[in-house]
Amino acid sequence: MQDALFPEAPSATMPAAKPASKPGSKIQAQPAAASIQALAAQLPQALRLGTSSWAYPGWAGQVWQRAYPASALSRQGLGAYSQHPLLRAVGIDRSFYQPLQASQYERYAAQVPADFRFTVKAPSLVTDALLRDAQGRGGRSNSAFLDPALALQEFVRPAIEGLGDKIGALVFQLSPLSPALLARRGEVLDRLHAMLSALPRLDGPASIAVELRDPELLCEDLVALLRDTGVRYCLGLHAKLPALQEQLWILRRLWPAPLVCRWNLHRRFGPFGYQEALRRYGDFEALQDPDLPTRALLAHVIRGTAAAGLPCQVTISNEAEGSAPASVLALAQEVLNVVDAAAPKA
Template identity: 45%
Template sequence: MPVGQFDLFGGAPEPAAKPSAKAADHRAPRRGDSDRAVPPAAQDSHLAGLGAALPQGVHLGTSSWSFPGWSGLVYEGSHSEVKLSRQGLGAYAAHPLLRTVGIDRTFYAPMAEADFRRYAGQARAVAPDFRFLVKAPMLFTGPRLRSDDGQWTDNPAFLSAALATAQFVQPATQGLGDSCGPLVFQFPPLGPRFTRAPQRFADALAEFLLALPRLYGSAFYAVEVRDQELLTDDYLAALCAGGATHCIAIHARMPPAATQGRFWRDAGRLPLVVRWSLHSGMKYEEAKERYAPFNALVDEDPEGREQVAVLIAEAVRREIAAYIIVNNKAEGSAPLTIHKLADRLVQRS
């Protein structure tokens, strides 16, 4: 692990698994692959009608977009992961139900304004009202750093508003422009230093949020935590003071979405943000292995889906925008989960 990175879960990093021949084929661009455009998958009239029936302000999308297994669901034909990463966003944004997408690569390293601008241009070319959810680099949300020799040190960039502004907020907002939606600060499990004294985290968070620049248009701040001990009234007060909302994380470490809903509801009139990351009771690598290549619903979660639908319906009633990001590890295939969710939303309305 390079100097300056930290282990999100506090354990020793595992060696990277050797990719299978099938996986390697997805990642390696084939001869002539870069010369072909990525066309959107053909969609039937039902899907088009479903997209037209979704309430305005409801932004459904997935966590990233470069999955070769989505051939026939989002993309037409077979394309490598590299190809989809570079040129697949326009086809993704042409899907009737996909009105937002999560940019996850920024969690691991800051991204240049020019890259944000390129993404925005690809999406706006086919969907002017498309929005991006962008994760802040973990450099600003992890309190400890781990060196190559396994030594842990305090992270001087942790909750540094000045660095977060220069390396994340400004490039993202200036590059994406009107296409910028939630800027999400996702905090990994923070350990007993904060979970045993949650007010310490709330106070530091409030100071951090208050020092960030004010946002305009459709851009706003959201905070996601992975320690349920941090969900306190002090945490809610920090969100309110800093003008941010709680990002509801559907994850094995967190309470149900319905329980977390009050931290969005009581934070004011900011949009609803939900990230459905992982199927209940599963670990990330377990879900990844079980669900690849992410082209079918393997373990459906109708109860979790209903909780999300109820929250979206509440946002619609309150005339507040909603951003729902679904990961493949939630049920097996994020586009198919979104299809089911959209069906339920239209039924409710």
């Protein structure tokens, strides 16, 4: 089924692995094993894998040489992170909680090489229909929800100014809607269409994308507005949404298009299981709950998209399987297995 959706075409391979951090750097990268370097060199050039964030001391031995403080990793860790041969992308999640200035994005961009890409979440200021307290409980309606001027001023423009051509995807992840708003789904989609229509088209392979948390919004009207505005559907692998195979119809309707995917939360935890995942996975040191069906199907989607010469921007959370770098490694191996299986036999 995926082969019919994603036609085959020759694809380039990734560049050679990058050296570890310089000895004078405060955060030292964990040197990559030869097997990881070889794996990275065989992946499609169009594929950029990464994690949803990076400030995790528990990644010592995978990404860092030792367990540095989270505060130091947050400020200075991207340079070491980007030395890992498989980590050619990363998510910026903090922008969801508070809009960032162009200078803040610029500091992130300065830490990584030219071929590195960022997936950035839009601030909740414009993506949440409710004003929430510190515990995430919704209260009053948010008058700035899907406001075109604020989306441009507080997100798109500073991200473009600060990250430039290192943007992989700017993602508007709409928070779950109230039953009252879901009953007026058409009005919400009209507002979304108006906001997206007012935003500039990004240059090159970078994408503006929409990610949802309500299955009710996965409909033909959504597809129509995405097609009309040239905006991508962000494949959201989260227990609040249908499983991956039940979202593929949207990719088929929008084909051909770059792939933007955020693998967020293992389905075993249910739609409200984020805190349970944090408790179970601890310091995120190792893969604990391999999600083999999702991994295998996602690898097929990546293969088909990359084979058509289209960019693939995939970021993975620790809560997906227990350790995001380990998930990236496992997915990379699966992608290579799929590519090898599809290659003509001599």
